[in-house]
Amino acid sequence: MGTLFRLDSSIRIEGSVTRAVADTLQVAVVEEIPAVEVVRRDIGTAPIAASHWGAAAYAGGTVEDERTTAQSEALAVAAELADELVAADVLIFAVPMYNFGVSQHFKTWFDLVSTDPRFAPGAGTLEQRPAFLVTARGGGYGPGTPRAGWDHATDWMRRMLEDLWGLDLDVIETELTLAEVTPAMAELRELAQHQLAESHEAARRGARSVTLHLRGSSEPYGQGSLAS
Numbered sequence: 533m534g535t536l537f538r539l540d541s542s543i544r545i546e547g548s549v550t551r552a553v554a555d556t557l558q559v560a561v562v563e564e565i566p567a568v569e570v571v572r573r574d575i576g577t578a579p580i581a582a583s584h585w586g587a588a589a590y591a592g593g594t595v596e597d598e599r600t601t602a603q604s605e606a607l608a609v610a611a612e613l614a615d616e617l618v619a620a621d622v623l624i625f626a627v628p629m630y631n632f633g634v635s636q637h638f639k640t641w642f643d644l645v646s647t648d649p650r651f652a653p654g655a656g657t658l659e660q661r662p663a664f665l666v667t668a669r670g671g672g673y674g675p676g677t678p679r680a681g682w683d684h685a686t687d688w689m690r691r692m693l694e695d696l697w698g699l700d701l702d703v704i705e706t707e708l709t710l711a712e713v714t715p716a717m718a719e720l721r722e723l724a725q726h727q728l729a730e731s732h733e734a735a736r737r738g739a740r741s742v743t744l745h746l747r748g749s750s751e752p753y754g755q756g757s758l759a760s
């Protein structure tokens with residue numbers, strides 16, 4: 533009964549907040565709908581080759597029998613990644629912030645998918661498909677904090693997934709994930725724990741919406757489970 537696609541991109545397994553929150557969401561959906569098919573791709577542990585994008589970007593305008601092997605291979609990988617998205621009823625993207633920006637693995641994946649004609653601007657292939665962006669940041673970026681304005685990841689991902697691809701996107705954000713291991717952030721630990729608990733709760737709420745959606749309920753999808 534339906535397909536859930538999940539993309540992970542954290543470069544760590546142990547202690548990963550994005551993986552843990554995405555787990556909560558996935559497990560809750562599977563508990564409710566055991567027959568749901570879960571398709572996973574992990575670009576954190578098995579990144580997409582960055583060279584594919586350059587090859588695929590120009591391959592589209594090259595006649596098929598004049599394409600290089602690299603171009604044909606890149607287009608095939610792009611199509612495989614795009615197939616995974618198109619086949620999904622619900623999508624989860626678990627993507628951390630790195631170096632104040634978007635994960636390079638996610639950007640590489642996104643760029644390659646975008647070379648597939650089904651993901652050209654305006655194609656609308658995933659229009660209104662329910663999706664979750666589960667993101668985490670080590671620091672805090674709220675208004676008035678020293679790093680306010682330094683989060684160059686979340687807005688970009690939101691623009692791409694929500695505005696460009698047209699997904700019905702719910703964003704679950706967790707900040708201060710480094711507080712637990714950073715002595716200078718010790719006084720923020722309680723706040724960090726609270727935020728993390730809220731994100732897991734938002735994931736559980738999201739799972740309930742997903743369940744309704746997969747069961748074909750006419751109830752509106754997503755009730756704004758933004759955790760921060």
Ligand SMILES: Cc1cc2nc3c(=O)[nH]c(=O)nc-3n(C[C@H](O)[C@H](O)[C@H](O)COP(=O)(O)O)c2cc1C
Pocket residue numbers: 542543544547548549550551628629630631632633668669670671672709710
């Ligand atoms: C190489 C690297 C760079 C990072 N850069 C930033 C950063 O610029 N700002 C920030 O707030 N956190 C940064 N972090 C912290 C991560 O965003 C944070 O640990 C997050 O929880 C990672 O996601 P994960 O828990 O799913 O692995 C960085 C972590 C790593 C490993």
